Amino acid sequence: MEGASTLDLLLNSVKPTADDPETSPVAFVLLDRTRWTITAANQSFRHFCTRSLPDESDFLELIHPDDRKLLKNLFGSASLHSGPSAQAEVRITCGKEADWHWCLITISELSDDKGETTSVLLHLVDIERQKKQHDTEASRARRWNYALVSSGLGVWDHNYGTGEKFYSRTWRIMRGLVPDEPLDFSTEEEWLQNLHPQDRDFVRQAIAQQRDGNPDYMNFEYRERHAAGHWIWIECRGDAVEFFEDGKPSRIVGTDRDISDRKTSELLLARTRRRLELAVETSQIGVFERNLVTNEVSIDARMAEIYGFEDAKDKVPASRFVARVHPDDLANVMRRAQKLTVDGPAITDRFRIYRENDGELRHVQHRVAMFRTDEGVETYIGTNWDVTEETRMRQELLTAKQVAEARNFELDRAKSDIERAVHHDYLTGLPNRSFLDEELSRRLDIAKRDETRIALLQFDIDNFRSINATYGHEAGDKLLKHVANTLLNMSRHNDFLARISGDEFVMISNMDSSRKSLLQSAERILLELSKPIQVGGKRLKATASIGIATTQDSDTERAGSLLQDAGSALRRAKSEGPNRIALFKPDKGRSGNMAQVTPENLIEAIEKGAFVPYYQPQFDAKTLRLCGLEALARWKKHDGSIVEPAKFIPLADSLNLMNQIDKAIMEKALQDSARWKAQGFDTPRISLNISPRRLSDPGLVTSLQKLDITGRTLSFELLESIFLDRQDDISAYNLREIRKLGIEIEIDDFGTGYTSITSLLHLAPQALKIARELVVPLTHSREQRTIIKSIIDIGKALNIRVVAEGVETKEQIELLTSLGCDVLQGFGLGRPVPADQIERLLTPLEDGQSR
Template identity: 55%
Template structure:
C-alpha cells in the first residue's frame, strides 16, 4: 500500500477534520466527514482549499506548504480561521500539514491537512488580549504607571509608564535592586512615612493602600507620586502575597494646590493685616453673610455668620445713611464697583468709627441680586488726613517763619547786630563794586576808617552797656553825616568805615573827616554823666586806576594806625612811607597769619575723669601754636592778637576739624573715645557761618560739646548768637558753661540756657585744700547742678587732696594736671589704648 492509500485510510478513521490537497493547485482531492461538517451541504472535493480559509490567513497556508516552508517530511501548525468564503462563518482552528511522499517521482505532490477546532479557546484569548490592549491604552493615556509586587515569588514588575514618569529607560533594570535602595530616592521628609506605609501595605492595612509622596526624578528634580494599590493574593495567614497598583505623577496638581494654598494664605494674611471684611448681601431677603472681620468692624460680639442688613443700618450715622443708600442704588448688574465712606457707632462700645466699603452687584442664574463687597475701618486714615491738613497748615506757617528767619540770617550775615550797620563783609563787597565802577569812569573812591579812642577805657569806667551806647551813637552820627551815595559800615569792635565817591581833589575827604571828629566830640550822657569821645581816622584813596578794595582796606588801616600814633582826634592820609613804618610793627601779626597758612595750630587733649571710677569720660580740646623749634605756645600767647586781627574764627575752625578727624581715627581703631569738648568764643558764637559749617561736618551722636564762657550768658545775646545756640543743640552738640563761678550767672539764666554741664573755674578749685569757705562755695555750685540735673566738672585738680575733696563734694568729673596734662593726639591715643587694656583685664 502506497503512502497515498495509507492517507486515504487515515482520513476516514481520523476523529479530526482531514483533507488531502494537491500542492500545485491547492485542490482538495479527499476529505472526511468531520471536514464536511465544517460547511454542511457543500462538497469540498475539487475545490481549492483557499475557499475554506479566511483571506487574511492565506499567507499562513502558503507558509505551511510553500517551497520555502522547509517542512518537507515534517508537520507544521498554524492558527487560521476556517469557513466558507466569502462570509464564513469562521471558526478558529489549529491547522497542521504534512507532505505526502510518493514512490513515483512524476506523481502529483499532495499534503495531508488536519483541522483542530480551537475557536472557544482562541476567542477567549483574543477577548482577553483586546481587553488587555484597551486597559493598556487607558493606562497609557491616563498616565498611570502599573506596578506588581509578588512577594511569594519575589517578582517585581514596573510598566513602561511607571518608568517613563521617573525618567528611566523603558526596558532594562531599574536603578535600584531593593526596597531599601528605592527608599533613598524618596524625599527625606517623606522617607519614614513611605517606609511605614509599605510595611502597613504588606500587613494588609487598607488605610495605607493610597498615599502620596515625593520621589527624585532621574534628572534630579522632585516629582509628586500618588500611589494606589490593592492586594490580589494572600498568604495563608491573610497577609497580602501580591499587591498590584498604579502610580500617577501628580506634580502639577500638587504645585497647583501649593500655589492655591499659598495664594489663599497670602489673601487671608492681606485681609487680616489690612483688617478688610468680606460680605455678601442678598437683596431679596436682606440677609448679610459676613466674615469675622465684618463682625469686628461693626462690633458684633456674638460673631453671627449671617444677620439682617437693618442691623448695620441702625449703626450708621444718620447724616451718612441716606447718602450711602443713594450710592448703593447706582449698582447695576455687570457694572463697575461703587464705593462710599460713612460713619458708624460700633454696637459693642458705641465708639465712632469711619468705614469705607466697595461693592458690586451680581445677578444669579435665577435672577436673584447679590451685593458682594468689602468693608474696612479707615478711622486712623481719616485722622491721618486731618493731621496732614493740620501739619500742612503748620508747615506753611513754619515755612513762612523759616523764610523770615532766612531773611533775618541773610541780613545778620551782612549787618552788625548792635548798630544795624553793614558789617565788614558787606563793606568789602560794596568797596569792590565801587572801585570797579570808578575804574571805568571819572569818579574817585575814598575810604575813611574811623576808630573810637580809648574805647576800652569807656567800657572799664562806665560798663559794657555804656560802651554799646557809645558805638550806637557813633554809628548814628556817621549815618546822619553821610550823603545819599555814601556807605557807612561797622568793621568790628570800635572801628567804623565810610565809603565816599567823589570828583576832583581829596579836599572833600579831609573836610568830611574833620566834620566827623567834630560831631563825635559833642558830649553824650553815660550813666548820668556827660562824656565827650574822640576818634582817629585813617583815609585811603584809589591812587590809580589799578587799585583794588583789598589794597584800600590795608592802606586805610596803615593810615589809621599812623593817626592814632599821633594822639587822639587825629586824621591821616595814607602814604607809602606809612606802610613801610607799619611793616616793622606787624611782624607778630605776620607770624600769626603764616602759622595759620602752615597749619601750625594743632589740638592738644586733656582727659576728664569720672570722680568715682577714674575712667575717662570726656576729652577737652585745647589749641597750641607749634613753633619752628618744635616747642608749643600756650593760648595766652596768641589769642589776644588773633582776636584783635579778627582771625580767631579761623583758628577755632581748624582746631575743630583736626579734633573731629582724630576722634574718627580713634573710633576706626576700635578705641571708643568719649565726647570731645571745645571752647567756643563769643565772636565765634555770633558768626552766621558757624551753623552751616557744622551742618557740612559729619558729627556722629555723642561726639562734641561746646564750652562757652559764663560771661557769654551775662551779656545780652544778639539774634545770631541765640539762633546759633538753638541750632547747635539741634545738631546733637552739648553745651557746657566754662569757668563757672567767676561771673554772675543767675539761676534764671541757667534755666533759660539749660546747659548740659558746669565747669567749676580753676580759681575756685585751687584754694579748696586750705579754705573751708571755698569748699562751701563749690558745694553750693554742685548742689545747683544736682538740682537742675546738670553735670558738674571741676578743673584745676592739681593734687590727690583736690581730687578727694571734690569727689566728696559730689563733683561728677575731674580735670587737672594731677590727673593728666594736655597732650598731642598720639599720646592721647596711647592713653586710650592703655585704659582699654586695663578695663579688659
C-alpha cells in the first residue's frame, strides 16, 4: 500500500542524534483517521513522550486539555483537504500529569491506493525552549513599558538612516498633546519654534552635536511651550544605538522628563539663597549650627572672625565657644539655652566673650532656636553678631549724659520747665495733645514688643458750652480743673492722662484685665465725675461721656488711628445721651466713618494735589451783597466724588499733615483770585482757616513771602479756643509778620473759648466770627441774643468787624442785622461750592476801577 510505504519511509528517515542515539528532535506519529488512536510512532516520539503508551491509545489524551479543542478543529478543518498540511502549537505530556512541553505539530493526511483518507501523520517538533525565551522577552518588554509609564518618561526614537521618528504616548501627554492625533509639527525647525526663545539656539546646536556623536550634548535641559500655553522645563537624555559607516550616530533613542516643579523649586531656592547670603553679608551676622549629639558646631567665616578662631574650618567643638564666654555670663547663657525646646520659640541674649586669637573683650548678641533634623538629631541653629561698638557707644553716651547732668543741673531744670510748658496744658497742668501723641506712640511700641494691650479712654464733658454760657468762663475753668483732678485721683500709677482740647481728656491705660473690668472702671469714673461741686456759691453738677478703644479691638496700632477709634466711640456714646460709655466696634467705627480714609491714600492725595478749595459766600448784613469768601478744604477724589473735612481732618491732624493741606488750599485760592481779577471781576476778600501747627511753623512766613499776596484780599481765621491765651514765641512772631504782608486776622468760633479782653486787645484782629453754636438758638433764647449783642458791642468798641456763621433762616438774618452784625454766613445764604460756581456771584469791575 502506497500509504504504508510512505509511512515506513518517514518513520525511518530520522536517525538518532550523535549526542543521544536513542532520541531525535523530530518525532512522527501515525493516527487512525476516524478514531484518532495511535497506530504507529517512531523511536523519537516514544522517547519524547516517556509515558507508557499501550497500543491503540487515544492521542488526544496526551494533549493539554486547553489545547484539545484547537487540535480537533484542525483535524476536521478543510485545510487538510485543500493543502498538504496544517500546523498548531500545543502542549503535550512528557510523562507526568503536570509536565507539559510545547511542540509544533504539523498534520498531513495519508491516502490508500484508492485515494481514500485512512490515516493522519503528525510531525512533532519540540519548541519548549523557544516558547520560554519568547515568554521571557515578552514579560521583560511589559515590565519595561510599565516602568516607563510609571516613571513619567516620554520615549523618543530618531532614526536618521530611515528618516523615521517615534514619540511615545507619555512624550505627547507631558506636552498636552492628544496621544493618537498627528503632531502639530512636521520638521525639526517647526518643532524648535515651540521652544523658549532663550533656549532655541542652544537646542538647535545640541541636536547638531548629537548627530555628530558628541556625548556632551546627549543630556540637556530646555523650556518648551505646553499646549495650554505655559512653559514647561524638559530634561532630555539620549544615546546613540546605531551608527553610520563614518562612525556618526544613525539612530538616537532617549527619554524626556517634565522637570518644571524641580526647576521652580531650584529657582526659588537660588533666589532665596542669594537674598539670604546678601542679607547675612550686609548685616555682618555670623551663622552657626550645633549638633547636640556630636557637640560639633558648623560655622561660617563671620563666626570664626567674631570669636577669633583663626585656624577654624567648617566645624569646631562646642567647648571652644564655651571657653570664650565671660565667666560672669556663662551660667546665664547655659541656663537660657536649657529652656530651648524643639520647634519652640527662639531666645535672644547678650554676653561678653574673650576672643581666642588676641584675648580682646567683645560684646556679642545671639539668637538661637532648636529643631530636629530629618535623621532625628536635635540641633541648635542661630546667629551671632558683634555689638561691642554699639555697647561702647551707648556707655559713652550714658557717661556723657551723666557728666552733663551733673555739670548743668540748673540748665536741665530750666529746659525741663520749658518742655513742660510746651507739652502741658496751661490750665490743668496735664499733658497736652502733642505730649499725648508721643506717649501713645511709645506705649504702642512697648505693647507690641511685650505682646500686651492698652486701652484709650476719651472723655468729653456733656453740654460744656452751655455751662460756660450759663455760669461763665471762670466756672468752666474750675469745672475743667475738677475733672482733671478727679481723673488723676481715679487713675492708676502707670496711667497717662492728657487734656487734648477745650473739654476733652484722654487716658492711656494698660489693659491688664477684661473689657468688663475696663467698663466697670469707666463707670466708677463717671460716678465720681457726676458729684456736684461748689462754684461761686452755686452747686454745679456735670456729667461726661466716654469713648473707649483698645488695641485688641482696633484694626491698627498707630497712635493717630487709635485716637480716631476712641473718638468714634465717644461720638457714639454722646449720640446715645449724656453720661454714657461706648466701646469702639470696628463694624460701627472705622468702617462707617473712616474706612475710606487711610494714612496711605491721604498722603497720596496730598502728593497729587487732590485738595481743592470750596468757597462759602459771606454777605453784607445790611445790603446782602457779596463781601467775602471763606475757602474750605475739600478732597476731590479721582472719581469726582468729594470727601468732607470731618472725614480727613482728624487723621491729617494726627499725622501732622494739616500744614500741607492748608498750604495747598491757600495757593489754589490765590490762583482763583488772580484768575477772577484777570477776567474783570471785583474779587472779594478770601478767608482761610489756619491750623495750630501751621501757625507755629517756623517756615510759614518764608513760604508766604514767596506768594503773590497783594491788595489786602486775604485773611487768616484762628480758632479762639486754641491760640489766643497761649501763643508760643514762634506763633507770636508769625502773627506780626503776617500783618506786615497785608493779611488780616480773624478769630473763628468766638464765644466758645476762654479769650480775655486783654488777649483780644493784644491780638487786635480785623474780625470776630460768632460761633454757630451761639447763632442756632438765637431765635428762641433771650440769653443767646444777649450774649451775641455783647459780642457785637465788643467788636464795635474795638473797631472789629463781626461775622455770624451758621445763619440758616430769614428770622436769624433779621435778628442779627438788627443787633448790628456786619457780615452773615451760613447755609441759609449759600453753601460751599467750587470755584467755577462762584463766578456767577461776582460783579464785574466798573470802568476806572483798579484791577
